[in-house]
Amino acid sequence: MDYLSEVLKILEGALKANGSMAVNYAGLLADKLERDGERQQARLLREHLARAPKALAHAQDASRGISLGQPPVDGESRLNTIDISHPQPDREALYLPSAIKARLEEFILSVQHHDQLAQAGASLPARLLVYGPPGTGKTFLARWIAGRLGLPLLTVRCDTLVSSMLGQTSRNLRRVFDYAQQSPSVLFLDEFDALAGARGNERDVGELQRVVIALLQNMDALPDNCILIAATNHEQLLDPAIWRRFGFRLPMPLPDLALRKTLWEKMLGDYLPTKLDLDELASLSAGTTGALIQQVCLDSKRDAVFKGHRVIDENNLFRRLGLTLAIAEGKRLATVEDEIKWLRLWSPKRFSLRVLASLYNISTRQVTTVVKETESDASQGRKSE
Template sequence: MEHLKEVAKIAEWGIKGDAARVSAYLSQLIEKLSCEDDKKAVQRLHSVLADSGPNIESSAIGAHARLPVDSESRLALADEEAPRLDEFPVILDSTTSHRIEEFISFVKNADELEAHGVGLSPSLISYGPPGTGKTQLARYIAGRLNMPLVIARADTLISSYLGSTSKNLRTLFEHVGHRHCILFLDELDAFAKLRDDQQELGELKRVVVSLLQNLDNMNPHTILIAATNHDHLLDPAIWRRFTFKIPLHHPSVEERDRLLVLYLGHYMKGLNKELLAEISESLSGSDLRTISQDAIRDAVIRKKETVDQDRLVWRIAEARLKQDIDFANPSPKNLQAVQSLNPHVFTGKKIAEMFKTSTSTVSRRLKQEVTK
């Protein structure tokens, strides 16, 4: 029988009365059936999941009311989200996607791995420059696993009463240890700086020690994801606690192409994708998303079905060169910057077309000396 494993798990946890796990395995089954395009079965099981009542609701998702709070400020120590499958797509290189798939399958098959004596505590840290999709990746994984994402709030955890930080960490780890959820420590460096950093106070060192203790005592079933922009600032002992270490980087030309397609959708029609992907070198996924959305806004306001390629190039140039370009009256510096993106493509003639001005003006301005 196909999918016997999921059906057996649903039966097992159903008998044991663990609604959260029933829901998790049911979601896995739905995902597999969706891949096989069994629409009827998917619809049927979705309605079972939706009708399953408060039992599953309260244990698997929507437990905001129970999130622990800081005893001084009464502010929640974490936020909770229930990302939906496909809500947060990520574009990754093939090695990274492969590692993520591996992580997801380890989590899904945790019981079986444990039964064979090769269980592992599922923990993953992603690291890399800002805007490369670290936070998005955590949401994507939660969506794929259909599990709530409990996002630690560094601002409340590290309270002005530094003494309470260790207590807060303990409370939060205990909370997630009792639930079927993913704990997400975003911007981990905020509380996991090197212990021997001379500038840090003794109190902050204690926070790191406390974090380490919590990581060591963590319920082995707790799924932990962390992210940091500053992996070099992390304490090596904390770094070692993670089984999956995933570097994220600025997208390659092929990934930029996919990101533009993802964020421009049908507005992309008729554009020179290759050119846009090529000239957006060094931009992050986040930059490409912002640029795409701005371009779509332009198109909507101008009542156009597609975005204007020249305006898109102009926005890419602005982001890459970190300078505002006056589209109506570009300065010599602006024009030279645009040309430097790719002198073969952005010839004087092309630039004149883009900015709707004469080639003589452009060539004069391109030759003009720019004072730095």
């Protein structure tokens, strides 16, 4: 049966007296029928849904304090524990290393063909663990997946989910997972290590260990076709039992040379100068994240717009990259002289005396004086060693 997942969800909603769940999965079934060419069946189903009482369509499960119209809230702060968004499909391109992109496509296909895989005894729960350094695009990836699947994204707010009240965090978790099952959606647990940290540490509080247990229980109770994505910057902190719950795991590495070149080209877009050396740019940006490259591109394009230029200034682009890297390394460049010294040390070939003088609107003599100070400081440092 091609639509078994939706039928089972409609039946589950009916058995639980959860009208919103039954109605929403019936709507999804109608969409799938129409997409597969069964327009008459889809029309009949929608006609029946249109005749359903409004009270049924917005039914609440008061015993658990959730409804489709009202996201779950923390019992202590009364703040929503979920942010709901509706990413647009393919609104932004996703750039990943080829092997990582292949794994992602395998996950997407497994979600889209869950029923066929289940019939063949080859299905896996729709669980994806994404991990890697900050700025590598984990949150963007979750949005992209939701857009690709045409589903709303339910982003769990860990700052409100974790409560100071004994037992409240576990109750919050239960409400979040119950809410996610009421309607087709992608449940996204960001900063996952805050909930799924390894147990057994002597400094752990008993309540924190109970949170991990509650998380495992809720994941086990989640139907296989419910989509769950978890993201963390600190995968080494995750409890070993958590890893076993994810059949799909996706590392998000720093972009390699080829990918950095692609990112620079695509993110600069129409503002890309024709003679820009992308190989040099990719080489000098070694070790950076996609987020940092995006930041430099946006800053450079804004500068071009302010100055009324149709393309970005090449030397200014390299300057912004160098200064952004300096900040990322914790360097404090408080003056123009500090910036000139850093840029000269960072890439002397790119930042000649003339280029620096033009960038900072000063004479080459002034730049020479600053550079000589830098060389003198370096020489004194070598002597002291």
